Amino acid sequence: MKIWVFAEKYTALNELCRGARQLGERVEGIIVGSPEGVISADKVWSIPAQEGAMLEDYTESIVALVEKEKPELLLVAPTKRGKLIAGRLAAMLGASVSTDVMKLTQDGEAKRMVYGGTAVRREKATTPTAIVMVGPGVLVVSAEAATSQAEVATVDFIEPTTKMKVISKEQKPKVTVDLPSAKRVVGVGRGIALAEDIAMARQLAEAIGGEVGCSRPIAEGEKWMPKETYIGVSGLMLAPEVYFALGISGQVQHMVGINRSKVVIAINKDKNAPIFKQADYGIVGDLYKIVPALLNQLK
Ligand SMILES: Cc1cc2nc3c(=O)[nH]c(=O)nc-3n(C[C@H](O)[C@H](O)[C@H](O)COP(=O)(O)OP(=O)(O)OC[C@H]3O[C@@H](n4cnc5c(N)ncnc54)[C@H](O)[C@@H]3O)c2cc1C
Structure with missing residues (x-):
């Protein structure tokens, strides 16, 4: 199975890539900008960072890549932005998304909580690419999971059809704990x-x-x-x-x-x-x- 990973933060990206090793033979990551440090994947697709762009503005670029390369599984880290992008990707690709996944098996079956955590549902996507939102810590990372630097391929940025403009930004107090x-x-x-x-x-x-x-x-x-x-x-x-x-x-x-x-x-x-x-x-x-x-x- 070919698994792709998308996460805003490098720590989450690396942890998901390393965990994804347990699920499939090929793991590839998608990043915005050039890689900073080692990424534990077989390949990294780098989308050039655009000035003033929001993370969601990279959706079209990711969609084009997914349509071309056809990964079976696309893991997305469940941050707020990640959730926004996963929804857009799903709509554009006609793919399904499983959110709040607590367990993921090699055959792509996801377990997730429903009804506010009172029941667990098992689900498996029937679309060619399944989008699964899974947090760091859910996938088991084996000690021997590869940490070698991935091959990097830079792809074209595709202008989004609908764009948002950042009007102002306010710094939130930094969360220093990991x-x-x-x-x-x-x-x-x-x-x-x-x-x-x-x-x-x-x-x-x-x-x-x-x-x-x-x-x-x-x-x-x-x-x-x-x-x-x-x-x-x-x-x-x-x-x-x-x-x-x-x-x-x-x-x-x-x-x-x-x-x-x-x-x-x-x-x-x-x-x-x-x-x-x-x-x-x-x-x-x-x-x-x-x-x-x-x-x-x-x-
Ligand atoms: C859709 C949905 C999603 C949710 N997601 C989450 C989630 O991700 N994470 C989460 O945490 N909750 C979540 N909740 C809320 C969850 O249902 C509980 O309400 C919450 O976890 C309770 O938090 P608590 O244990 O701190 O408080 P309480 O349930 O109020 O428990 C407080 C405990 O402290 C004990 N206590 C009081 N004083 C003392 C003392 N002096 N010494 C020792 N013990 C004392 C009491 O006996 C009591 O057991 C979610 C709820 C819904 C509906």
């Missing part, structure tokens, strides 16, 4: 009473050499952490060695994002919290007492 690559993650949930108490989770993360993520309400509701750091069906899908869940109830939409963790340690004051059914270690109690005690021990 949760998909973190081996240890401390997840913060609504059991945390105040934004400033997240410092306690950061101390725990620091003590174990990890990073801090959160449940959706902490990012989308309280806005105490950046949206890019929430874990679950509509956020990040992680597979760390250790996941600490602090004051997280364990709803399916969150658990989907962490159920590939090797060890899950949950701290929750409610002994009936669903998270305890999936945790390897559970501590029933007030996180405001347990986390300082753990920090003390770790010191």
